[in-house]
Amino acid sequence: xxxxxxxxxxxxxxxxxxxxxxxxxxxxxxxxxxxxxxxxxxxxxxxxxxxxxxxxxxxxxxxxxxxxxxxxxxxxxxxxxxxxxxxxxxxxxxxxxxxxxxxxxxxxxxxxxxxxxxxxxxxxxxxxxxxxxxxxxxxxxxxxxxxxxxxxxxxxxxxxxxxxxxxxxxxxxxxxxxxxxxxxxxxxxxxxxxxxxxxxxxxxxxxxxxxxxxxxxxxxxxxxxxxxxxxxxxxxxxxxxxxx
Numbered sequence: 001x002x003x004x005x006x007x008x009x010x011x012x013x014x015x016x017x018x019x020x021x022x023x024x025x026x027x028x029x030x031x032x033x034x035x036x037x038x039x040x041x042x043x044x045x046x047x048x049x050x051x052x053x054x055x056x057x058x059x060x061x062x063x064x065x066x067x068x069x070x071x072x073x074x075x076x077x078x079x080x081x082x083x084x085x086x087x088x089x090x091x092x093x094x095x096x097x098x099x100x101x102x103x104x105x106x107x108x109x110x111x112x113x114x115x116x117x118x119x120x121x122x123x124x125x126x127x128x129x130x131x132x133x134x135x136x137x138x139x140x141x142x143x144x145x146x147x148x149x150x151x152x153x154x155x156x157x158x159x160x161x162x163x164x165x166x167x168x169x170x171x172x173x174x175x176x177x178x179x180x181x182x183x184x185x186x187x188x189x190x191x192x193x194x195x196x197x198x199x200x201x202x203x204x205x206x207x208x209x210x211x212x213x214x215x216x217x218x219x220x221x222x223x224x225x226x227x228x229x230x231x232x233x234x235x236x237x238x239x240x241x242x243x244x
Contacts, residue, residue, distance in 0.1 A: 004037060007062060007202040012071035014041060014049050015190060015202035020060040020182045020209075024051055034063075041065065053079055053151065058170075061088075061187030061204040078192055079151060085191040088146040088156055089135075089206065091184035091213060093175055094166040095142045100133035103163030107152050118173050119154040121162050128152040130159045138214035141169060145188075156185060169213075186210065 008015035018034070026033040038048035049065035052075035066072035078084050108125030111117035131147040144164075146156045157174050161167040167175025169184040186207055192200040206217040 014065045017204045018063040023057040058182040059185045062190040087189040089186045089188045091169040092142040092166045093169045103130045103159040143215045
């Protein structure tokens with residue numbers, strides 16, 4: 001089992017480079033999950049860090065974890081107040097005519113015995129918005145930068161398929177799996193502002209399966225600050241469980 005790469009750490013936060021295929025929560029059918037590996041992320045602290053948001057199982061890249069309940073509460077509030085900046089890279093299964101734009105689609109969840117559950121555009125659904133721009137085109141596919149302004153389930157995947165009109169490569173729900181091991185979506189950067197101290201800022205380099213399709217690492221990251229910080233010695237913290 002490979003080590004989880006740490007992209008940022010300080011006394012209240014970690015950002016790890018989540019590998020594709022690792023679910024945040026344990027699957028109903030069983031199997032490994034991030035929860036099995038939280039002990040190795042304690043790094044001298046008493047508590048296990050807890051995820052402050054979710055990434056799909058297939059999605060790789062930046063995942064923010066809180067080291068204590070107070071930090072988790074602050075990070076949850078930052079997401080609710082929409083002050084967290086997130087940047088994703090995705091490979092579309094085609095090349096769009098338009099090269100940039102902003103998608104606004106309200107989303108709702110539906111389910112059926114045949115296809116299971118999925119998200120669809122719906123007027124009475126929850127509002128969602130995503131900015132996007134094409135970064136590169138290779139072999140009939142486009143590398144796109146996505147900047148979600150909201151955090152709805154499957155938001156980027158639905159916005160690609162129904163907003164841009166071209167699904168993400170390998171998406172088995174909103175497109176076609178087409179022999180690819182996963183949906184080609186990567187959380188490349190995250191920035192979380194904090195009152196009275198520097199922002200949490202981290203960048204995950206382009207994954208190998210993106211590069212194998214001919215896309216070079218875009219390199220430049222639109223987040224401020226260093227990707228690491230001085231880490232204080234782990235304090236003695238009384239054991240208190242926290243609900244995520």
